[in-house]
Amino acid sequence: MLDNLTILEASKLIDEKKVSALEITNSYLKKIEDSKKLNCFITVSHDKAVHAAKETDNRVSKNNRIGPMDGIPLAYKDLFCTKDTLTTASSKILSNFIPTYESTVTNNCINKGAITLGKLNCDEFAMGSTNKTSFYGPVVNPWKSLDSDEELVPGGSSGGSAASVAADLCIASIGTDTGGSIRQPASFTGAVGLKPTYGRVSRWGTIAFASSLDQAGPISKTVEDAAILLQTISGHDNKDSTSSQKPNEHYFSNLNSSVKNLKIGIPKEYMSDDLPLEIQNYWNEGKKILSENGAEIIEISLPHTKTALPAYYIIAPAEASSNLSRYDGVKYGLRTNEKNLIKMYESTRSDGFGDEVKRRIMIGTYVLSSGYYDAYYLKAQKIRSLIKKDFDNVFKDVNAILTPATPNTAFAIDKEEKDPVKNYLNDIFTVPINLAGLPAISIPFGLDKKGLPVGMQLITNSFEEQLLLNIAKNIQDSINFKNEPKCWWK
Amino acid sequence: MDDWQTVIGIEIHAQVNSKSKLFSSSSTDFGSAPNTQVSLVDAAMPGMLPVINKFCIEQAIKSGLGLNAKINNKSIFDRKNYFYQDLPQGYQISQFKDPIVGEGSVEIEIEGITKTIGIERLHLEQDAGKSLHDQDPNLTFVDLNRSGIALMEIVSKPDMSSSDEAIAYVRKVRSILRYLDTCDGNMEQGSLRADVNVSVRKKGEELGTRCEIKNLNSFKHIGAAINFEVDRQIKIIERGEQVKQETRLYEVVSNKTRSMRSKEDAHDYRYFPDPDLLPLQLEQDWIEKIKKSLPELPDEKKLRFINFYKISGYDAEVLTSDRRISEFFEEVAKNRSSKLSVSWVASELFAVLNKLNLNIENSPVSSSQLGELIDEIENGTISNRAAKEVFEEMCNSEKSVKDIIDDKGLVQISDTSEIEIFINKVLEDNPENVEKYKNGKTKLLGFFIGEVMKATKGKANPGLLNQIVKKKLDN
Structure with missing residues (x-):
């Protein structure tokens, strides 16, 4: 009864007092304990979770339940600072860091009664799309190929957030998305992953990767749960100057699945012969479903799509190189003792950061250097505004855009990719959305011939998350996909 | 030497x-115990974000207006990246290409000649913390109380x-900021410090290579x-x-x-x-x-003082260079002789303040007390000479002007017949003279x-x- 629960289902059970929050929480804690092979969690907050569950039960007994999130066990990417709980960003350099404060995102969840099961593994400082850059080792995708026993990547950087939902180690999770870090792993694990409009969710207390692109969002089993979670974590925050003043919306209660008379754009630049046939087929099926349900499908053009990836890999590392300067061994985190300051910086940062993080710090430092700034950073910013303009133009004609979420499905953890640029291609469909600051959602469509989940991406204009969720729900209801990988890991 | 020209910025x-502070709500109290005025933002804890303090913006606008400068409706905060132990973020938030205040000017006066000094810009930035190297033989300690405090770079x-001219310029800017209450101008505490760029050239030649002298915190040091x-x-x-172009x-x-450090060692700040x-x-x-x-x-006040109080340009300059002094003077001079008021404020009182190393706010004699003293001179109760004795006592006691005059028996003799008695005695005693x-x-009159x-x-x-x-x- 307590397996594969959605937020809505669990909420109903708690409301009807059929199950206590503590029973649900304990069942998840047990599953987490039994699923160490997947390496989803860096920290399990056992005591915190049990304590919070008892508080929920106490409220329920007094008929004072806060709302649908009260008593729901969640887990958070280890990028969200959690008070008195280890917060590492999956990096050695923060492997001893215990914040004295709670991020706005996790605090919003806690205030609605959600239970913190623990902190989820991810790529180091969210840099990666495989989860292999984590200091704590790779997360393993609960899904496996039909024809192989190889362990697969869950995608990244929110790999633990996606895998833990697919393996049912939490009811839902929160990740962050800088260039696809929610949508790509959601796609690789058959989950629903939503990246909100830049500014919809506060970044306060979330360890920064690239400040102008980072945005937290939910990973869940259903679109309904995504709506509830988005509503829970969104809203203006005085502590984040880039947080939007727009009032929060009731995404869940306003959810309706009608797509009648909507215009859905299909960007021709996203079509490519390299795209695996099955992904193309699911894309076509998406068009068919939406069309049959009353939407109009229109081919559109986003002419600067090709330049998005190079621009992203200049802007994101540039910001990261500066954001990560604070990890210097002086104030908190790892410090390697040395005779002088410069040596201390060198050994602390050499020892504390992994290769991918170092690579991006170096790229970022380079592109901001005097003499290179105009050729790289400034040009990338200009491209960024052209990409935004592309979308602005298209949204004059269409309500939403449908694309694949990723150019591939999950691949083997052992597959060594020597060329980092090839890894960066995983983000090709997701990166332009971050550059434009738009909301997008990845929803599971089905399995490829190896039996691995394929996700499609929907994009809408800024702050049109409601429309995004509505269209996603329409597709979800038409497809009836079950994110229930065969359990091999216990 | 005569054909050399000096160029200073x-x-x-x-x-x-x-x-x-500029981006956090921590207090800016000077002299607090180390690391007691530090928020999560000031310490650059992971995930912390800066939020601009609107009051600091208002102060920068005021300062810009005071410097006759253009206020930019849009300005941008940049990161200036470098590593140092007392820079917790690994970057200083500053303004690089688009400062809040653009071009302006101030006027300085040297020996009666006025010169206009151009202002290039004013921008806002965060201060860094403070490294303490003298607390331990081997360790450096860091105090983050200053970290994040708002600075204006002019x-x-x-x-x-x-x-x-350089000193006159810094004095003038300091005076304007103190008038506006946008900076307390306390150079000893480091509230106002100057980096001076100096180069020399022969007359008519192109600009020479400049050197920058950092962190000068007194007028004397600037000059020297x-x-x-x-x-x-x-x-x-x-x-x-x-x-060689370098920082000195x-x-x-x-x-x-x-x-x-030389130009080659200069940081690439990656703004x-x-x-x-x-x-x-x-x-x-x-x-x-x-x-x-x-x-x-x-400047306005000086003009008004010259015209209204009919005092010299020099006196007006002295009395208006500091807002508190000018206010003190006006309180004293109100309905009184401006000549006496200038002399008592600018000569007598300043001498005492200098001797005791006090500023006008801590003057041992209040403006109303000094006013009373002048009243007693003006109405003939005491002589100027006696007034000096009273003033000296006023600086050391809480007694009222009247009490001091009475206690010391300083009331002036203005009775002609009484004075005549003394005169007659002196004339009788000195027939030869x-x-x-x-x-x-x-000449023997004296x-x-x-x-x-x-x-x-x-x-x-x-x-x-x-008489x-x-x-x-x-006779």
């Missing part, structure tokens, strides 16, 4: 007068050509550092060598500047717009409102007056005394 770092154009540097650079060029430090003990902060957009209405609220500034006077040695003053213990009304003695001798 100055960057003033002025701490914004504000209770809280960059002049290279319009100054002597150390006197410039004079040393000019001399040093001229000697280098006259030896046929070239001045002024050492007080040796009164010399020494090299700190870029801070993505945590949106561009700063200022409503014109707000700027206009601030403009209307500006107080009278030193009376004789000499009458034979033409009129002798007689002095003797009477001695006899009356200085209490004789000097005007009357003068009567003369009359008696001339």
Whole structure:
């Protein structure tokens, strides 16, 4: 009864007092304990979770339940600072860091009664799309190929957030998305992953990767749960100057699945012969479903799509190189003792950061250097505004855009990719959305011939998350996909 | 030496007068115990974000208006990246390409000649923390109380050509900021410090290579550092060598500047717009409102003092260079002789303040007390000389002016018959001198007056005394 629960289902059970929050929480804690092979969690907050569950039960007994999130066990990417709980960003350099404060995102969840099961593994400082850059080792995708026993990547950087939902180690999770870090792993694990409009969710207390692109969002089993979670974590925050003043919306209660008379754009630049046939087929099926349900499908053009990836890999590392300067061994985190300051910086940062993080710090430092700034950073910013303009133009004609979420499905953890640029291609469909600051959602469509989940991406204009969720729900209801990988890991 | 020209440009770092920091709500109290005024943001804890303090923006706008400068409706905060132990973020939030305040100017006056010094810009930035190297033989400690405090960097154009002009410029800017209450101007506490760029050239030649002397925190040091540097650079060029572009430090003990780092060692700060902060957009209405609220500034006030109080340009300058002094003076001078008021404030009171190393806010004599004293002079109760004695007592006691006059018996003798008694006695006692006077040695008048003053213990009304003695001798 307590397996594969959605937020809505669990909420109903708690409301009807059929199950206590503590029973649900304990069942998840047990599953987490039994699923160490997947390496989803860096920290399990056992005591915190049990304590919070008892508080929920106490409220329920007094008929004072806060709302649908009260008593729901969640887990958070280890990028969200959690008070008195280890917060590492999956990096050695923060492997001893215990914040004295709670991020706005996790605090919003806690205030609605959600239970913190623990902190989820991810790529180091969210840099990666495989989860292999984590200091704590790779997360393993609960899904496996039909024809192989190889362990697969869950995608990244929110790999633990996606895998833990697919393996049912939490009811839902929160990740962050800088260039696809929610949508790509959601796609690789058959989950629903939503990246909100830049500014919809506060970044306060979330360890920064690239400040102008980072945005937290939910990973869940259903679109309904995504709506509830988005509503829970969104809203203006005085502590984040880039947080939007727009009032929060009731995404869940306003959810309706009608797509009648909507215009859905299909960007021709996203079509490519390299795209695996099955992904193309699911894309076509998406068009068919939406069309049959009353939407109009229109081919559109986003002419600067090709330049998005190079621009992203200049802007994101540039910001990261500066954001990560604070990890210097002086104030908190790892410090390697040395005779002088410069040596201390060198050994602390050499020892504390992994290769991918170092690579991006170096790229970022380079592109901001005097003499290179105009050729790289400034040009990338200009491209960024052209990409935004592309979308602005298209949204004059269409309500939403449908694309694949990723150019591939999950691949083997052992597959060594020597060329980092090839890894960066995983983000090709997701990166332009971050550059434009738009909301997008990845929803599971089905399995490829190896039996691995394929996700499609929907994009809408800024702050049109409601429309995004509505269209996603329409597709979800038409497809009836079950994110229930065969359990091999216990 | 005569054909050498000096070119000086100055960057003033002025701490914004504000209770809280530029991007956090921590207090800016000076002298608090180390690391007690530090928020999560100031310590650059993971995930922390800066939020602009609107009051600091208002202070920067005020300062810009006070410097006759253009306020930019849109400005951008940039990150200036470098590593240092007392820079927790690994970058300083500053303004690089788009500062909040653009071009402006101030006027300085040297020996009666007015010169306009151009302002290039004013921008806002965060201060760093403080490294304490003297607490332990092997360790450096870091105090983050200063970390994140708002500074205004005011960059002049290279319009100054002597150390006197440089000092006059810094004095003027400091005075304006203090008038506006946007910086307390306390140089000892480091609230206002200057980086001075100096170069020399032969008349008519192109600009020479400049050196920057960092962190000068007194007018004396500014003058001494410039004079040393000019001399040093001229000697280098006259030896046929070239001045190297570098950053230098002024050492007080040796009164010399020494090299700190060369141009080659200069940091590449990798400036870029801070993505945590949106561009700063200022409503014109707000700027206009601030403009209307500006107080009278030193230049205007000086003119008014000259015209209204009929005092000299020099006195007006002295009395208006500091807002508190000007206010003190106006309280004293209200409905009183401006000549007496100037003399008592600018000479007597300043001498005491200088001697006790106090500023006007801590003056031992209040403006109303000083006013009372002047009243007693004006209505003839006491002589100027007696007033000095009263004033001295006022500086050391809480007693009222009247009580001091009574206690010391200083009431002036203005009764003609009483003064005559003293005069007659002196004339009788000095017949030879009376004789000499009458034979033409009129200089002896002072002798007689002095003797009477001695006899009356200085209490004789000097005007009357003068008049009567003369009359008696001339008859």
